[in-house]
Amino acid sequence: MVHGHEKEQGKTLARTPEDSLQANDPDNPFNWSPTKKWSVTLVACYVTFIVGFNATALTAAVNETNAQFHISDASFPHSVWPVTAWNTGGALAPMVVLPIMEDYGTRPGYLITYFLFVIFVIPQAVAQNFATFIVCRFFAGCCGAVLQDAMDGIIADIWAEATQRSLPVSCYVFALLAGVSIGPVVGGAIMESLSWRWIFYTQLVIYGGSAPIVFLIFRETRCPIILSRRKKRNHQHPPELDDANPNTPNTAKHPIPLTALKAFLASNILRPLLLLTTEPVVASFTLLSALSYGLLFLATQSVPQVYAALYAFSEPSTGLIQASIVVGEVLGFLACASIGDPYFARASAGTARILGGPPQLPEVRLYLAIPASFIGLAGGLFVYGWTAYADVTFWAPAVGLLLVGFGSVVVMQAIMMYITDAYAKYAASASAAVCFGENMAAAFLPLASQSMYSNLRFHWASSLLAFVAVALSCAPVVLVWKGRAIREKSPFMREAMVG
Template sequence: MMFTRGDISHDIDEVHNHANPTTDIEIVDWDGPRDPGNPYNWSLLQKWTMTILASFTTFITMMNGTIITVAHEAINEEFGISDASFPNSYWPVASWALGGACFVILILPLMEDFGVRYVFLFTWLAFICFVIPQAVAQSFATLVVTRFFAGGCVSILANTSATVTGNIWDSEKARNIPVSLYIIGYVAGSSIGPVIGAPIFQFLSWRWIGYLQLIWLGALFPVYFFLFKECRGIAILGKRAKKLREQGRLAYTQHELDSEGSSMWRIIVRSSTRPVIMFFTESVVFVSVMWSSFTIGTLYLFTQSVEQVFAGLYGWSAAQCGYVQGAIVIGEIIGWAASLFSAKLYFSSASRNKEVPGTPIPEARLYLAIVGGIFGLSGGMFIYAWTSYPDLPWIAPAIGLGVVGAGSVIVVTGISDYIVDSYAKYSGSAIGIAACGENIFSAFVPLAAMAMYSNLGFQWASTLLAFISLALSFAPTLFIVYGKEIRARSPFMREAMVERKNSFDTV
């Protein structure tokens, strides 16, 4: 599969000097529409095996970001860190999220040229290497620095699920449930970290949080090594072309020929700059990124505010505060079930589409997301805010947490689906900048939690977040009203509309 640009240039020059290039160069492609090597033609068992493996990867690796938060007091005591004037104990999580923001833009594009399997397996091993210092760190700085690289590894592993889904499921209807599994794994993985970390910390020690992760990550690696297959089409074809070249035939894939003269550095630069350009020039991308980022940032903020609120109101320990965050995960599961209804609204919109008849309206993906944002995120935050009184039972603010959890999944699912449908082949860039934004918000928004909840009070701090969420939830209604005009002004979305029409016509 691997080749050098110089090899291709040399071979092509030889063909131009000695033969007719149209007859001597073999373009390696699929052996017809039913080629069993094409991931789109894999059996349902193979497809679902890959989908479940990828979704579980997202879930179990995202957990690493927040699982350590329940042990912040013990870590502070061991390393002499103080949270008296600033939540310094959150820096290991902030650095983890910043690592994710950097790596998701710079490293993830490597899967485009090298395929999924080898990048995935190498990153898994690298992730294990960076989890080791989280268990044996002898200084706070070691913890912060190594978690930066661990977060970078997780950004690649977690987003592999989205890549796998696009590589093996060939239609929007087929991708609906696999994409929703990726979203629930992504969101619930972050939220369940404190829930899993709580009993480990309570009955063992904070270092065992790292030890146990090493045990299950190491035990799972052989499973992925044998079951996680290459599913990137150009990588599979590239391997076939390499075998043919070893037989003396001048065989290349179209991707190899198109990439001739492009260095890996150029590929990375192109892949990393387009998301930034889209963020500043595409209103849909800008609003979607801000909405999604604030939603994920709020979930990470709960790792700080929940302990502050429940310890302050009910005198709970850090472990107990970790357990109660299970309400968020329960809400997220409910939200995942509700988000499946969004697909019905989306596909039924095809009968109303006058712009491109026969194809669903992209903005229909936002119908349920807006409802989830208003009544889920905002409504849940209002409940969490105004039930935060010591004379009310703990279940009351916990219900608010659950409602926020449900809204978060509905919103993130709607945004992800909308971006993919609106930007087609450019959706990877839009999703990439969204993931970057989510990591940046996850790194910095929770740092303000302690000051907000101390200075504004439990009620008004959560109310402020609720109003921000409410404003962000209403903003996408402009896309529903002016969607046609917005698409007409965007060169990316115009091209996507043509591709989507062709795909539905083919079906």
């Protein structure tokens, strides 16, 4: 979900644009008007939302695509490969593409990626064989995930204060999750009267119609790029960028390509892997966030199994049932915006109290995630599993899905903000590790749905996931309890606190 710039100690998420633009410079994105900031933020959120349709809408037409491409799920869930391919591309591409966008500008990279994404949707609509379809799904996932994950850097570029970033991040997380959750709903509605290819034709209409909006409103947010272009307009020689820190000008020569490659691999591949394997906080939060995100994709497979077997729902109708997840995500967003974000603002200002004393930063970010993970994720899975009986109304399991949707938004927003605050200048690497885990869970967890819900049956399959959620939900509890001690023992977080 999140990649971005490495964060300097202080209140900025990434780096201080003052290094390249003066603090009072009107071109400095931190100084943009609220209208301009929100225009760019909301357009990027909108793109994040509609891109999610492509990831999951097809799951409402599995029977039709299986017949079209002559594949069977009898021995293996081959129909899940389109989802797996999309998310596998989404796990790999951002680690390579986003750093390049940081060096050469967010706007050109964003617009080119959007164009390529639309191009790769076209063959999905007209593909005549399964191999072509899967390859195009992979590359569409590469482009789609870059568009989604670029959101973190965009927020970093234009919102300076931690309190200012809370609502934009909540909007981003909601757009990300609601987009993939509403995909089966849109697909199910289309399948009620049209063929499966219209799922992609409809997407092409949406993406094509949205292109002028994206092109006209989306602006460059990278300060070094803005400065470089301004110097070119004024016929001045733009400063070179330091490859070790592309956010600041550098008059020295660029390092030789081998050195640059080593720095690129260390920053974007090796450091996230190191954090994932040596930092318990990153490892536990990667698992919890991966479960939260993966459950939304697992639902695209388990809901048709449960509702077709127990309630004789048609495949398109099971897609519509997943609207309950979207309702839960809306409630989760409202909880973050009306409870979590204002409380963090009061805690930052020193006016909030809990148990008679001031709350501890940045652990205050996790307060709302604790009930959301235990009640939303774990509780929702238990409800989804143990109300799945033919003589119980079909609305009962849908309530469980609603709770899962609520928990996923709150938990993932809290994890994103906590890692940003706690890991400071290493936030991008920690976030990259979490993002990789999320996409891999979304890619491969749905493959387990058919065998898990067939062998364990509906009740215990969901219960198994619920028990995993209960165990992982202890992570934010431990951090709220022992957060300061854990941060002092972590070399990465300790260095982030020092500077």
